[in-house]
Amino acid sequence: MKRFLETGNFAVTEGAILAGCRFFAGYPITPATEIAESMSRRLPQVGGIYVQAEDECAAMHLCIGGALGGYKAMTATSGPGYILYADPYGWAIGCETPLVILNSGRVGPVSGITGAPGQGEFYLTRYPTQGGNFETICLAPNSAQEAMAMTVEAFYLSERFRTPVTVLADQLITDGFEDISVPGNEGEMKEMGFRIWPRQIHPGPLFYPATDEIDIPPVQLGHNTGALCSDWTPTEEGYDTEEVENHHRHAFRLIYKIRNHRDLISHRCxxxxxxxxxxxxxxxxxxxxxxxxxxxxxxxxxxxxxxxxxxxxxxxxxxxxxxxxxxxxxxxxxxxxxxxxxxxxxxxxxxxxxxxxxxxxxxxxxxxxxxxxxxxxxxxxxxxxxxxxxx
Amino acid sequence: MDRLSSELAATYLRPRKTPSTACSGCGLGANHKIILQAVSELGLQVSDVVWGTSIGCAGRQTFATWKGDGFAGTHGRVYAIARGLRLALPAEIKLILTVGDGDAFGIGLNHLLHAARCNADMTVIVNDNLGYQSTGGQFGWTTPAGSRTDSSPYGMFEPGFMGGGLDIMNILKGAGATFLARHIARDGQAAVENMKRAILNRGFSLVHMPYPCPTNFGSTNLGTRTPVTIYRWIVERSAPLGQETADTLWATGVYLDASNSRPEFSEQVREKGQQIRRTQAA
Amino acid sequence: MKERVELVASGFGGQGVVRLGQILGQAAVKQGLHVTMLKSHGTEMRGGYVRSQVVMSPKLIDSPICESPDYFIALSLAAYKRFRDTVPPSGVILYDPAFVDALDAGLACRQLAVPAKQLSVERFNRPILANTIILGALSRHLALLDKELLLESLLAIIPKFQAENRQAFQAGYDCVH
Structure with a gap:
């Protein structure tokens, strides 16, 4: 175990790397920019990829691409960028793609005040995209140390539930310095309660059955499984459909895979x-x-x-x-x-x-x-x- | 209208999606055939390609047609997904995207330009039905000047990216694309040959393929739903590069072949990453 | 040991106020304490103040806000005016008279002048070591932190001019009582 006086941004970066994150795409925004900076430094050292995107919407889409190709992927932003995630957030919910998003809240609405903390996105983390028919997972740490732990946990939950998970922090957590303990091995990670879930490869060619089950590996491309994923309402095979019955089965899965396994999430307080x-x-x-x-x-x-x-x-x-x-x-x-x-x-x-x-x-x-x-x-x-x- | 040979279809397409769900007389199938013919002549297997599609006619109608792995992005975003996917996939897997004009040159243009900027290896085929047809026929960024559409009832008077001295290819070239071509399906084998060059380029390639829409553009602007008539109208306004006349809207052929002249994005990221790992302790 | 020690350092941008907080925090971490440090510098561009708020405690720290600082390092008059009233009677204000030239005599807390800028210029021909002098002065009063650990953390965070930094630290230590 190593102890540092470091920022929440540092803690999030190290937590992500411990959780197996090897893909980060982001767009500079105060007060989350330092996460992108530290990812750009750290990821290449551990065999990962950092990409700077043309905007936040692209950043999360790049992460989707990375995740579809097999990476555990993450992006980080603040409120004005989080709203631009609306498109890809919906895509990742609908295609059941594991991703982790960090939102460091500042003062809004719009650009507001950059260097001060706010909590204006409580409901946005429940409704980060349009269309309804989904449930979301959001974790809110209150310190840098816990931001590391919740980043690790977010990766764990995103893999098991096949869905994007938001870590909702604020400017004081990400910018503030604290004493931070970073585990150096698996034993220390366990001691700190860190749970890791490996990425598994979806066998294809079926998309997902109409079930509330978790732990079904997420769709991946490039393995010639005949996998399909899209923004359209999918049949259980992944084909686009206009059939309301199919939509019902899809929505059931999106909502109840989370609601029916709340015991994995809800105890944290x-x-x-x-x-x-x-x-x-x-x-x-x-x-x-x-x-x-x-x-x-x-x-x-x-x-x-x-x-x-x-x-x-x-x-x-x-x-x-x-x-x-x-x-x-x-x-x-x-x-x-x-x-x-x-x-x-x-x-x-x-x-x-x-x-x-x-x-x-x-x-x-x-x-x-x-x-x-x-x-x-x-x-x-x-x-x-x-x-x-x-x- | 050209139909897909049953052999090409059997090799590459999902039976569930053949015949296609496009409108009767739609020119998209002929474009699709050119692409598949090129894929076939290159000897690519189903496992060699991951196929991406956009929103709109061109995207929706080609989604899940490819027998192998496929994905679709929402409006304009497939280029960003593809760029991320390019970084994650093995270099030998080809990324082919069939998209529409509104998606590529409107809502997705910024993402498209950034994919070109970093020369990410993908082949984008912009199937251009001259406007937003799946939403009922509104003008788009390649709609010929003066066209009557449901959102330009007095004729389209604002400038698009095609005509009036502008050509979307100039923007893409400036952004860093390494292979650019334009064809209509009627170009036949010439189109297939250049499609092959586009796919072979280890970098960002784009092929622009205008095609007729009988349901909206044809009926509203040209007063006909007859595919042959609409196609003739397009053919009459096309000419090989260098042989354009005053009436030419679409100059066809290879606009730019700078294949393999710039580093490819994912290769560059991978190589730099390895170099960093060699010199820096984690 | 006092359970929770609060320290505020505030001055202009570029004076090293954030660095100062980091050095203190790093020393506290080495000593096995819990630490929080908030930096506010949203207004520095407009000539406002920069502030570090450091909390050190053997226990987990709840609020990271210094509402009642045990130590206040004032490096500008604006900062002094803004935060002097938050210091409780048991607290200490260390100020550099080069910047804080109008003292509020009505305060109940101790106010100690640390002529850091002047000492730095006199001894080292430039003002850059003022911060180190302040730290040295502080270490005389901050019983919570080990003097040697604080110096060690200073030298780790500012690797340049090690010999001068040691001298400056000691000069600061010696200039207050």
Whole structure:
């Protein structure tokens, strides 16, 4: 095990390489550019390929090409590039191509602010493309070390589920320096809980049967198996079809291969003081969860009955974590309130669900303490003159 | 209209996709035959080629016709998929893409130019039915000036990439393509020969093949659905390079043969990678 | 040992504020501590401030934000004005009087002048070693980090001018009490 003071970008790169990634295509964008840079340096050293694309849409299509040719492939971007993945993301979902995407969130909409963190793509990671009829997988680390682990995990899940997996980070995670431990061998990887799934070759010529099964090797080209893959609704043989019945079978597979195997994904979360009869549960993901955890620990010290639930697996949404009747406070790096809507849906019916938003800056300890105090005293939250209850 | 010989079809095509699902009288089949004839004369096996297709008439109608491995990209993106695939496939596997004019010269042009820039080994056959026909017949970037289409009811008046002193081939040449040709299927063996040169080039090749659409372009702009009449209209406006007249829309023949004159992309990436590994510890 | 130590360094772009944070962080990692370091330099192009926020702790670090820094290294007046009020009474501000020439006498914390730029020019004929002098001064006060480890990490991150860097580090160490 080696320890470094390095950035999340470094951690993601090393995690990808440990997971067997040997193909990266990207397009420069703050704050994910350093991943492309470190991939361009590291991949050739380990027999991999780095390509710089003409735009993000091409970057992910290049990755699709690499994956169809047998590589574990990855791309990385921020919000304005993630939206350009919409085309290839849909292709990879529909053709069931394993890929890993890292999105380092910054302040939006559009180009917004480049050098500050945001969480504006919570729902976009659920609906990264058009057309519906699919389920997605998204993992959200809150540190550089965990960004490495979740990158490894994303490769694992993408192989088993034959689908693109997004690691949703933010600017503070990717740009920030932390002490990072990098495992040096398989034993150390196991010790750190890293799971690896090898790329297997689809035997062809059938595309995929109408089943919710996972662990079917993904389609690969160049092995003369007669494999077919396209943007069209496929028959089970991979031919393009206009038959609604075929579409039903295809959509069933895309949705239920993920929904019916949630046990492989959904257990990932971090609970603090949740079993200690909390009156108020603070829900968050990514970097904000770190200031939340500090604030919740302080509040416990003051005798307030508060717990923290930090989500790591965002999609499929872990409804089963929201069984407790309590006051919920959802802390997000956006002003419009995204995660809070899912919490409202998943929480027991008569729970009060509140929202504390900010963007670009993390909420301060004072912000959080004030919110805790108000909610425990049944007072409405207001901040910077906005009625935040209006989400 | 030329029909695929049963022998070519039996060797290379999936029975499920023959005969094709294209409209009656569509000229795409004749283009397809030229390509398969070239593949056959080169002695390529089904396992030697991975076939990619685009969106639109040319893409959809040729998707999954090839007996071997095949893929299709969504609008304009197949060139980027193919470029990634080129890096992953063994060098001896040929990548042949059958695509349409809207896909290649409109929505996918940037990706196409970047595939040409890095001279990625692939042969792109742009089957040009002179506009967006699968969506009902709108003008495109190769539609002849003045044509009446469903989206140019007063005649197409904005410039396209063909005519008025422009030729899409100039752009592709400037971008770094190493083999460029234009043919109509009527060119027969001459087209087959140049198709072979395109496939043999270890780099980016593109063959532009205008063909008649009876259903939309023919009926709306020329007032006829008769394939022979539409074909004659195309033939009359084609001439071998160097023999163009004032009426020529499509100069045919080899526009550029710089085969194997520039490093091929995947080869370059592989060689550089090996060199880096030799000199740098991981 | 104090569980969590927060340090903010801030100044202009090009003063090596991020480098300084890296050197500290690297030394802390060598010492087996957990470290986070955030760099903000979105505004440097417009003449704003650059800031490193370093948190060091024997335990896993939750918040990487320095809301109440134990140490604040002020290398510009703008940075000093912006962050001085976050320093608690137990904290220490180390400032370079070449840049911070108007002190707020009302602060409860200790404020120590480190004439780094001036010392660097006097001893080494150029201002480039000011950062190393600051680090030396800091090491006198930062009980958490081993002085030798800090120097070692400095020399590893800045491989040039090793002899001068050693001298400058010691000069910094000696100039504050």
């Amino acid at each position: 971090q609970k603090s003081f949740l079993d200690d009869d909390p009156e108020l549960i603070v829900v968050s993901f990514g970097t904000p969860s770190r200031v939340v955890n500090t604030a919740v620990a302080k509040a416990r010290g003051r005798g307030q009955r508060i717990g923290s639930l930090r989500l790591i697996n965002l999609w499929p949404f872990p409804d089963e974590l929201f069984t407790r009747k309590a006051i919920y406070l959802v802390v997000e790096l956006n002003w419009d309130g995204q995660l809070v809507r899912e919490v409202q849906r998943a929480a027991p019916k008569d729970s009060a669900v509140h929202f504390l938003g900010t963007c670009g800056d993390l909420p301060t300890q004072a912000d959080l303490e004030e919110s805790f105090n108000k909610l425990l005293a049944n007072q409405p939250l207001t901040r910077k003159g906005w009625t935040l209850e209006a989400w």
